[in-house]
Amino acid sequence: MQKTRRIGLLMIISGATLWGISGPMIQWLFQKTELTSSDYLIFRLLLAGLFILVFLLFKGDNIFAIWKHPSHRIHLVIFAVLGMLGAQYAFVETVRISNAVTATLFQFLGPVLIPIYIAIKDKKLPTPMKVLAVITAFIGTFFLITNGSVENLVLSDNAVVWGILTALGFTFYTLQPVNLIKKWGTMVVVGWGLLIGGIVLLLINPINDYQKLTESITFSTMTMFLLIILSGTFSFLLYIGSLKYLSATETGILSSIEPLVAGILTVTWLNESFGGYQLIGGGFIILAVILLTVPEKEIEKGVVASERVS
Template identity: 25%
Template sequence: MNVKKQIFKGTLYAVVAGCMWGISGIFGQLFFRDYQGSPLWITSTRLTVAGIILLTLSFIRDREHFFGVWTSKKNMPTLFLYVFGGVFSVQYFYYLAIQLSNSATATILQYTAPVFIMLYLLIFRRQAPKPKSVVFVFLAMLGVFLLITNGDLSHLSISPLALISGLLAGVAVVIYSIVPKPLLDKYGALNMTGWGMMLAGIGCNIFYPIWRVDFKIEPLSIFYVLTIAIVGTALAFLLLLRAFQLISPLVVSVATATEPLTSVFLSIPLFGLKLTPVELLAIIMVIVSVILLSKSEQQV
């Protein structure tokens, strides 16, 4: 695969993953609003369901190497940091931030992740970002901010705990963006995503078991949960890890800014949302920044 095709494919994977997260976020907010479910329960459930689905597919695809990651003790520190510092933490802290504030606040705080990624690369790998890459990253973050708030800070609801939860979700993005790369290259995205989801789900079930249901079970609530688990977890994270194999984590983290775009577009038919000139400008800013940052990766 040539470089341009690889970058295009990786960026596309990240963009689609962001769209799936946007769908999941809308359904998560509806679930909390209508059923007052626990963020820890939805985390346990979505991770467990996603893990079962992905591991089943992985087993069908390649039974011989299904347990490959477990054959070396050297893999364990990386695997468990990826699982609990990344997969579990980003799920839980994001939904906790939504519950403590709102979807807009949680999303903006999580989208500080590109800044944390740049700092990590600078401090630990001595990789200074290109000046224009920094511009594109902040253009995207500004676009996300304007899109969610329409430039009105009163749309934000920030308590100290909500702030900490949202920022921890951003840090978790850095962990699952960078830590599992060696394992991904060796064992594949499907297998590693499946084990990541399952192990994180098992860990979460220890604290909040999936059978501890604290809301009314009915077709609509089941639909919400399954959409969050399948679309917003299993498929989204599978595409995301595949994207990390093809392009830099910085580009991936910016490309997933399609998440709030998807939330806005879905809100138009679902909630009668009307886009303002500021929101239209924000959408253009995000799209342009993703395209420019993706193109800049081709340049040495």
């Protein structure tokens, strides 16, 4: 038991660290190339989706069975477009406009919004601990955006809008595919979600400036791009795997190292600076997520698992 627990701890810490690293790497890619968020995501979603689905095929899983059910097909497409593509695009655009730490912290607001949605849906007040978590998160968001001064906002209007959309997107794709995940498994749903999201984005906003794209491709940028895809994908697989050995509460707490890793890299590697109140705000948001793991009943594993995607 102790050995399997150590394996679980190693998996979740590694997975959270890899996800925390991926944000600064995306920011570096935007700084060194002329890629747009759409250009980047088309390749990332398509390649990550294919990676997961091919992996499942080699395992012998029937990845096409989900398409035989009309209602499941509809829900899968909705998840792919509004959840997977929507959340990923908002996250990457927040990185591009502001920085990796800000995007990661806004992403962390997703789990905090879930109790609000459930309270409205069930017409029932959340537990005191969840109320405290929500209040803590909003205090943290206020400091993150304003750095303690409402007269001089630290983040631009666009960064705030895309950051809020990031939180809403991650909330949506955490809640919406729960039934699909119970029936078909997380990896099948997420794999198809990534692939469909990439195809839809390619159709809506195709890559037109191939010259600019080829000029951006160097050995260093291509290497970074591949590392981003691998880190995000393996982060997801490690997170899912850790749920076999640890409780959802433990994984929720340990995943809080994501913004810490992103923050350290962004400051030391990318030379970003943050105000004192912004750092306090980040701490409040992380604390809010930790408080959400305290309630009497753990979040169902299938729901929690969908909160980490490549």
